[in-house]
Amino acid sequence: MPTSTVEDYLKCIHREERSNEGQLVSTGKIAQEMGVAPGTVTAMMKTLTESGLIRYEPYMGVRLTDRGRTLAAHVLRRHRLVELFLVQIMGMDWSEVHDEAEVLEHAVSDRLIERMDEMLGHPKVDPHGDPIPSATGALEESDDPSLLACALNRDLHITRVTDQRKEFLRLLEQHKLMPGRRAVVETRDDLTETVQVRPDGGEPLRLGFHAASRILVGRE
């Protein structure tokens, strides 16, 4: 059985592969994301290759094998179900559950996670709008546009926030910019690189392009 370290590396590679359109993920990027030294990653890539979880081309980067991807999806499933459980059943705040889940995802048994899934009514997304992989490891990502790419002055509903920083999530909560809520993008300014967004029932907010790109919306 994989260690929790291995599980975290797999999650990381999985995430980078996505944000990369299937390109190889560089060891440098992994080192940066995991907060470890570059050499540490090279060593780990060898053991992941040994275990058949990744394909590794020295100096080029790595890609998950099917087994690696399935395993990563299972960890993601545990992470996201735990997050939703903590919010929905235990009344915790969406800004604090990520860190808890980062640990618990390695500690909950299959039986326990399926019981959570049942209690939650087989949910499709977690508190941040991230899709929850199925018990078989199938994961469907939507391709919703962000506040940076969506139409102006249209009634939108927030579907997902792809930033786990506590302070950021708390700010969005204060402005009522959480998944399930509605908002309108009023202006988008290329000079200041900011987006002005008016949440339904919340204070208007000006976001930098990068921050705006982490809030995804669906047309209604």
Add this chain to the structure above:
Amino acid sequence: MPTSTVEDYLKCIHREERSNEGQLVSTGKIAQEMGVAPGTVTAMMKTLTESGLIRYEPYMGVRLTDRGRTLAAHVLRRHRLVELFLVQIMGMDWSEVHDEAEVLEHAVSDRLIERMDEMLGHPKVDPHGDPIPSATGALEESDDPSLLACALNRDLHITRVTDQRKEFLRLLEQHKLMPGRRAVVETRDDLTETVQVRPDGGEPLRLGFHAASRILVGRE
């Protein structure tokens, strides 16, 4: 911060100290309980001594320091609250929660455990009747007699079962011999070394002395 391995060693020493009336705990006993080689324990005892968690007299045994005892009590608190949460809130069986808790006790945060405590209404005992240490680490053990030491033909109520084996717990459940239920000890035979117990509403059962000693009762 202690590793989960260290936490398990402390729990083990704590338990053995109790069942020992405060005598020193031998490294051999610890090795046996932890399922590791004797030399492994000797090495660990040195690092626990370094950390100020135990007093270690080579060839004699070890005893917890106050810090070690407090830490052990906190792990015990997490373990037992998690067990009760799994039974009470998540509807799991009392026979299966021990193994889950053995892992989760090292993964739940203080914030999460206090939330559980709140949801459960600040309970005093876990599903097996084991007392739950307070948030400050105070632990009060009752000195209830077991089915081996209690009076015959008296109406008793089960308070605690100090055996975590799944199969044993399932058997007791079938016979309605769980904490909170009532029972009468009808006979105690020194030749066959068995105790005949009649649970209230359950099938009568004959237990060996050792098994009987693990079921504690309070007079009513």
Add this chain to the structure above:
DNA sequence: TATGTTTTTTTGGGTAGTCAAAATTTCTAT
């Protein structure tokens, strides 16, 4: 195309935890 910069890998070393087997100490029983 040669040089300098950036990225990656290699090397040497460290901590935590483990085991098997040898050495040592303590206990037991004659």
Add this chain to the structure above:
DNA sequence: ATAGAAATTTTGACTACCCAAAAAAACATA
């Protein structure tokens, strides 16, 4: 009192993970 048994500690070795710094490869640019 002493031999033998039992318990304990020591030794040498292993896996998993990590880092710093040197070496090597790849990239960029003049």
